[in-house]
Amino acid sequence: AQKITQTQPGMFVQEKEAVTLDCTYDTSDQSYGLFWYKQPSSGEMIFLIYQGSYDEQNATEGRYSLNFQKARKSANLVISASQLGDSAMYFCAMREGSGYSTLTFGKGTMLLVSP
Amino acid sequence: GAGVSQSPRYKVAKRGQDVALRCDPISGHVSLFWYQQALGQGPEFLTYFQNEAQLDKSGLPSDRFFAERPEGSVSTLKIQRTQQEDSAVYLCASSLPPGRNRDEQYFGPGTRLTVT
Numbered sequence: 001a002q003k004i005t006q007t008q009p010g011m012f013v014q015e016k017e018a019v020t021l022d023c024t025y026d027t028s029d030q031s032y033g034l035f036w037y038k039q040p041s042s043g044e045m046i047f048l049i050y051q052g053s054y055d056e057q058n059a060t061e062g063r064y065s066l067n068f069q070k071a072r073k074s075a076n077l078v079i080s081a082s083q084l085g086d087s088a089m090y091f092c093a094m095r096e097g098s099g100y101s102t103l104t105f106g107k108g109t110m111l112l113v114s115p
Numbered sequence: 116g117a118g119v120s121q122s123p124r125y126k127v128a129k130r131g132q133d134v135a136l137r138c139d140p141i142s143g144h145v146s147l148f149w150y151q152q153a154l155g156q157g158p159e160f161l162t163y164f165q166n167e168a169q170l171d172k173s174g175l176p177s178d179r180f181f182a183e184r185p186e187g188s189v190s191t192l193k194i195q196r197t198q199q200e201d202s203a204v205y206l207c208a209s210s211l212p213p214g215r216n217r218d219e220q221y222f223g224p225g226t227r228l229t230v231t
Contacts, residue, residue: 004157035219043225043227044222044223044224045158045206046222047220047221091157091158093157102160102171103148103160104160105159106157107155107157108157
C-alpha cells in the first residue's frame with residue numbers, strides 16, 4: 001500500500017484565491033511527522049511546513065497551513081491568497097518513528113496559478 | 116551560499132559509463148541523504164549517512180550504486196556501468212542530528228542524469 005497518497009495530479013487556481021492540496025498517509029507508528037515541500041521548475045525541494053503527530057494544533061507558516069485530521073490520516077496543505085510564484089509541484093512526505101528516519105514522498109500535485 | 120550544493124547540475128552519460136555525483140551539505144549538518152527522483156514521481160530514498168558512517172543503504176537499487184562520505188562532509192554517489200533506467204534527478208539533502216522532532220531536511224538543486 002502507498003504510504004503517502006496525493007490524489008490530485010494537477011490543480012488550477014486563480015491568483016489571490018485559496019487552494020487545498022490533498023494528502024493521506026498510512027502508518028502504524030504513533031510518532032511520525034508530516035512535511036510539505038514545494039518543487040519549482042528549477043528542481044530544488046523547498047520546505048514549506050511540518051506537522052508532528054503529537055501536535056495538537058494545526059501547523060501554520062505564513063500563507064501555508066496544514067489541515068491535520070489524525071483520525072482520517074489526512075494532512076492537507078492549504079495555501080491562502082495564491083500568488084503566481086506558487087506555481088510548482090507540491091509533495092507531501094512522512095517521517096515515521098523518532099530519531100533517524102528517511103522521508104517517504106507522495107507522487108506530487110502540480111499547482112498552476114493563473115492571473 | 117549556505118545551502119546544499121550539488122555538482123554537476125546536468126550529466127549526460129553513455130550507457131555503460133561510470134558517473135560520480137557530488138554533494139556539499141550545509142556546514143555542521145550531521146545527516147546526509149541521497150534520493151532518486153524519476154520523471155513525474157516523488158523522490159525515493161537511496162541511502163543515509165550520519166557523519167562518515169553509512170547507516171542505511173536499503174534504497175540503493177543495485178550493486179552498481181555506491182555512496183561514500185569519507186570525512187563526514189562532502190558525499191559522492193557513484194553509479195557504475197550506467198543503464199537507461201538510471202536516468203533521473205539525484206537529490207541530496209542534509210539535516211541536523213536525528214532525534215529532533217522536526218528533523219527538517221534541506222535539499223540541494225539536484226543532478227539531472229541522462230543515460231543515452
